[in-house]
Amino acid sequence: MIGNGCWFEFDEVRGKIIIDGPMTTDLSFAAEEMQKYVRRAHGMFLPIQRGVLSESTQNAIVVRIMAERLATVEEDGFAITYRNGNVFIEGNGIRSVLYGTYRFLELYAGMRWLTPDHEVIYEPTDRKVWIEERHDRPDFRRRGIILEGVQSASYAIGVIDWMSKNGCDLLMMTIEFWDEHQAALRPEMQARQLRLGLGGHSLDRFLSPGDYFEVHPEWFAWYEGGRVAAQPCFSNQEGIAFLIGRIVDYCRQEPDMDTLSLFPNDNKYFCQCPSCSTQSFVSNYTTFLETVRDQLEADGQSVRIQMLAYNAQIEWTMLESMPEAASLDVMVACWGRDYRQTIGSPAGDRDERFRRIVADWGQACSQRYHSSLSVYEYYADYWMMTSLFPPLARTICKDIEEYRSMGVQEMICLLLPYEKSVRIMQEEIMGLPRENNLADREFNSETPVMWLNLYMFARKLWNSSLDEAGLIDEYCRAAFGQHGDTGKTLLYALEQQLAQLTVYNTRWFKLRYTDVWIRDHRSKGKAVVTGVSPWAKEEDEPEIPAERSEVSRRIVEELEDVWHKAAHQGAHSDESTLLYQALTQYFRYVIQKLRSIDKQSSAQSKLIRQETEEAMSDLTEALQIETEIRGWDALHFAHRLRDPNVL
Numbered sequence: 001m002i003g004n005g006c007w008f009e010f011d012e013v014r015g016k017i018i019i020d021g022p023m024t025t026d027l028s029f030a031a032e033e034m035q036k037y038v039r040r041a042h043g044m045f046l047p048i049q050r051g052v053l054s055e056s057t058q059n060a061i062v063v064r065i066m067a068e069r070l071a072t073v074e075e076d077g078f079a080i081t082y083r084n085g086n087v088f089i090e091g092n093g094i095r096s097v098l099y100g101t102y103r104f105l106e107l108y109a110g111m112r113w114l115t116p117d118h119e120v121i122y123e124p125t126d127r128k129v130w131i132e133e134r135h136d137r138p139d140f141r142r143r144g145i146i147l148e149g150v151q152s153a154s155y156a157i158g159v160i161d162w163m164s165k166n167g168c169d170l171l172m173m174t175i176e177f178w179d180e181h182q183a184a185l186r187p188e189m190q191a192r193q194l195r196l197g198l199g200g201h202s203l204d205r206f207l208s209p210g211d212y213f214e215v216h217p218e219w220f221a222w223y224e225g226g227r228v229a230a231q232p233c234f235s236n237q238e239g240i241a242f243l244i245g246r247i248v249d250y251c252r253q254e255p256d257m258d259t260l261s262l263f264p265n266d267n268k269y270f271c272q273c274p275s276c277s278t279q280s281f282v283s284n285y286t287t288f289l290e291t292v293r294d295q296l297e298a299d300g301q302s303v304r305i306q307m308l309a310y311n312a313q314i315e316w317t318m319l320e321s322m323p324e325a326a327s328l329d330v331m332v333a334c335w336g337r338d339y340r341q342t343i344g345s346p347a348g349d350r351d352e353r354f355r356r357i358v359a360d361w362g363q364a365c366s367q368r369y370h371s372s373l374s375v376y377e378y379y380a381d382y383w384m385m386t387s388l389f390p391p392l393a394r395t396i397c398k399d400i401e402e403y404r405s406m407g408v409q410e411m412i413c414l415l416l417p418y419e420k421s422v423r424i425m426q427e428e429i430m431g432l433p434r435e436n437n438l439a440d441r442e443f444n445s446e447t448p449v450m451w452l453n454l455y456m457f458a459r460k461l462w463n464s465s466l467d468e469a470g471l472i473d474e475y476c477r478a479a480f481g482q483h484g485d486t487g488k489t490l491l492y493a494l495e496q497q498l499a500q501l502t503v504y505n506t507r508w509f510k511l512r513y514t515d516v517w518i519r520d521h522r523s524k525g526k527a528v529v530t531g532v533s534p535w536a537k538e539e540d541e542p543e544i545p546a547e548r549s550e551v552s553r554r555i556v557e558e559l560e561d562v563w564h565k566a567a568h569q570g571a572h573s574d575e576s577t578l579l580y581q582a583l584t585q586y587f588r589y590v591i592q593k594l595r596s597i598d599k600q601s602s603a604q605s606k607l608i609r610q611e612t613e614e615a616m617s618d619l620t621e622a623l624q625i626e627t628e629i630r631g632w633d634a635l636h637f638a639h640r641l642r643d644p645n646v647l
């Protein structure tokens with residue numbers, strides 16, 4: 001809501017930042033952030049004072065807790081108001097006062113925080129500004145990021161800082177990561193009052209098979225005639241009591257936790273014992289979580305327990321079966337979407353199924369369970385998106401509008417960083433030892449692309465009526481300066497061309513479009529996924545390389561066309577921002593990588609057809625490209641060139 005306006009002047013002499021009100025809530029971080037960015041944008045130092053405003057005070061920026069909650073301002077909302085020559089930024093707590101502070105700095109100091117490493121003055125403002133009163137609140141109750149596979153506390157701290165600046169409130173991570181880095185992360189979370197979510201596939205942490213499977217096999221799942229350590233048996237009273245006791249103990253010593261998400265272990269070995277078999281796995285799991293919730297409540301703890309519905313190993317049972325009754329908040333994760341299309345306008349059967357599932361859960365939560373529905377998305381998941389990571393500005397914006405209309409009240413996005421995807425490739429798939437210089441392998445597009453996705457995500461969750469064209473215009477001007485229009489053209493071309501590759505992640509599960517020289521055991525018809533194996537021409541389905549080659553070639557043509565046109569608008573200019581340079585480098589990398597994938601796939605087709613000499617020529621060309629871009633495939637198939645017998 002925007003109300004009346006008034007002039008306010010940033011004044012070097014009389015100006016100050018005042019922390020008003022009771023000392024019980026420490027607003028010094030908000031005041032320091034205000035001081036830091038007013039200095040950066042307006043070049044003046046405003047001192048920070050504590051205490052109540054006097055009658056004669058002028059040109060002050062006052063941060064304070066609202067005296068009483070305004071009806072229009074919900075938990076995370078804030079107000080920017082104006083009285084007697086002073087500005088007031090008010091919220092119900094540290095978190096919302098900070099949101100108000102950063103919003104004020106965007107509006108009246110021109111600041112934008114695009115990535116953790118790129119804060120820019122988007123449009124310089126005058127020292128005298130027209131302030132409009134506003135009461136602002138987010139459209140989504142929780143706006144979160146899940147960190148997975150992050151190695152360092154410093155990366156997580158960058159995310160924490162960025163989240164607060166862009167209106168996010170919930171950061172989830174694994175219990176292991178939190179336990180290891182909490183000394184560094186806790187003060188950063190507390191300063192911003194971000195909500196801490198813990199969990200993931202962490203049942204093993206509380207009921208370790210290593211410690212208990214041998215002693216108490218009956219605590220674990222009965223599966224095809226024997227006990228397996230893969231899941232607990234949810235009917236064994238003694239085992240479950242032990243497990244819940246451990247969970248309650250952990251929560252007791254972690255008072256900062258807002259949400260605990262206890263996912264089942266990431267496999268489908270659900271207990272088949274007679275007692276568990278009387279109802280569905282989802283019902284057993286729901287009952288278990290409700291017991292955890294009740295015992296936490298009895299223990300006087302206010303941790304929120306969330307249940308998860310997702311397609312583990314692309315099995316649909318857990319995603320689709322809804323318990324008759326449930327009283328828990330629900331998180332739904334649809335793994336394997338085709339990101340060319342938005343959730344509400346699906347292209348294929350699989351995506352239509354996802355749309356229906358989210359709509360059904362939305363209805364169940366609002367009408368039967370009376371609980372909150374959260375959607376878990378993959379917009380920043382490097383493993384899923386591969387080294388050909390697509391910008392998803394259009395999809396994300398439309399998705400969020402559609403999710404909202406389906407009754408979704410919270411969203412959380414997985415951030416699996418580039419570095420982790422490199423490690424999975426190197427260590428788990430290729431079996432190579434760790435090396436230190438991982439960073440320049442293939443292309444790290446977090447800066448020009450992944451953070452764009454997260455920026456759109458955070459902005460839309462706060463205000464879902466923001467239009468996508470306006471948002472992307474603003475981002476491109478802030479990020480690319482004078483090259484804003486060209487940058488936008490390049491981003492949209494990448495979105496249009498690369499988003500279509502996401503569909504292959506599930507069609508070829510669990511390989512991605514970029515994994516040319518490995519195959520999934522599943523593709524050989526085994527019921528249980530056990531891993532991946534090297535490419536073998538005698539086992540391959542010829543349509544896979546043929547299709548991959550054709551798609552790559554088509555995209556290269558489209559992107560080259562865009563690149564040549566952009567070149568006329570100065571795409572190669574030296575006078576550009578770092579973000580613009582990163583984008584153009586990525587654009588050229590994508591063309592190179594797809595050329596290489598085309599050549600390699602074409603070689604595979606020829607090898608299947610016994611056209612060895614022609615295949616060698618394709619591979620030689622691809623190897624040259626891979627060497628230039630430090631691609632994985634240089635390692636994957638180089639030996640095939642050295643030793644034709646392997647062919």
Ligand SMILES: [Zn+2]
Binds near residue numbers: 222271275
């Ligand atoms: Zn059982």
